[in-house]
Amino acid sequence: MSVATVSHVMNGRAEELGFSPDTAQRVRRAAKAVGYIPRAAARAFRYQSSKVIALFFPDLPVSLRLPVFNEVLTGCIDAARARGHFILPVPISANPYEVVEETLREVELAGAVCRADPSMEPAGELLSRSEVPTAWINTGGEAVPGPGCASLGIDEARGVRDMLDRIDTDSVARPVVLLGPGRRSDRVRPFLERFPQAQILTAQGWLSDDARLSANAAVEQGADLFFTGNDQLGVGVLEVLHERGRNVPGDVQVFSFGDVESGPAALLGLSSVKWPVNELGALAAAAVIEGGSAPSPLVTTLPTCANLRSTTRLR
Template structure:
């Protein structure tokens, strides 16, 4: 009796599957690529043969049929900050759930020329779409201006909305943080911001400023860090903070440095100074004191990015503008009412 898979030691091919299922190899191809006009009974027979032979179709062969590689290029900044890495992770989860593979490439966060080279390399690999995680305004402008033959989706925070852009609502998250501090009695609310060129930082500064204006509170010029705990520590030794003040910090990592600097200055948190961060990193609840912060929903962001990719790639649909994903204020022990 002849083995249906062919010679021993050889991986099964599409013709082996067709022979075992009693159909043409074109029918097997239609089943593999989920095309219509295949009777359910025939489809079931082909799928059974694929499982029996442990057949794995060649990505190159599938691309020839569908003109798609089911691969998405993901361009991320060459940094290890919590936000960008979380976006990339959850996008990968969403892509895998949709049976797409992701070709991830990192490039300097603030180098448009390097981004252009990365894009050219991904196009040569025939990716179906490119997703950009953008943390610098110069790169955001470049990506906005790209005219590619494939869909582009951008994860970035900006007041200039676009159907291509998916974001978390940094602006309203910042306003919620400042509102919390104002409602518990603080009238002097400082801001330790992220980099001047970071879209997230820009939106958080804008939210901080507008909420202070809504409460008619003094606006002290913000100081700018680089998202790191080290910069939070350095600036925490320099800012003009005094008992009764509050500090809205651009992210949780800088908050960690600030807490250390304030402790060295003899200022107690929250007895003397309230501190609130942004991101809700996994360590935030275990700091001393546990950090009040603004949580971002990176899982929903990753899913929304993938939804846009699917609409553009599989449905050839026109992308529509999305409302930024809401944030959530998490109140812990680093803030407290002034009259307590």
């Protein structure tokens, strides 16, 4: 049996090139016996194709227990796997241009998914010059059309507005917004429009323990509605209210932003606005893989929606 025959069978071209099922089976049995696995890099070089999509994600949180990166990543992985591709996560903590340049030098990419961020603009130009199909994702705002095969975003304000329209806000006297560090995103705007007098608190981090100090002070001052920037902060607020014997939602209502699947919101009955970052990742990966056949770039903004549970009162 020739080397060429073995190579073609192991690279999945047996049927295409007309090899008999018996021949293909004999090659695979022999390969399994010696533990041979075809190298993806060599296959990409031989057939001028790659199955690797890079996920470039700048500005990662200090704790990867926060769901945004993991949710985007798993969405990308699921969509890529369903289409015979693989995701290479590339967190960016240094100069984005240098990180992307090094990745292009070391890996043959089929495409890239990038978080839309001003720091990524030079790197985006490099990807464009390198003819790498690229999808840009904005996890905290609407899609902004630009270079690449797709521009995707999330309408954060819509779900918060939906929540406020459905819960009892008429009797609210001391509303509080509790956020973590970083820039203030669109999710806060509808709350401040509804409650211009709202107290804005910033915790030291985005985890439940970070919420406790700020929440304690606000509860002492009579806060009767908390909106937290993510589910973990909402959990911290609920813990404080429970310790202080406050009735939820009778005395104090609480809702958060995130509602990650299998996360704390559903488990604890926390009302939360669904943040579709998993769907965003899946759509981005699919757009990169299928973008070559699209007549024009995909520009889509995904909606958020309110999931009311036991920590809020209906209007």
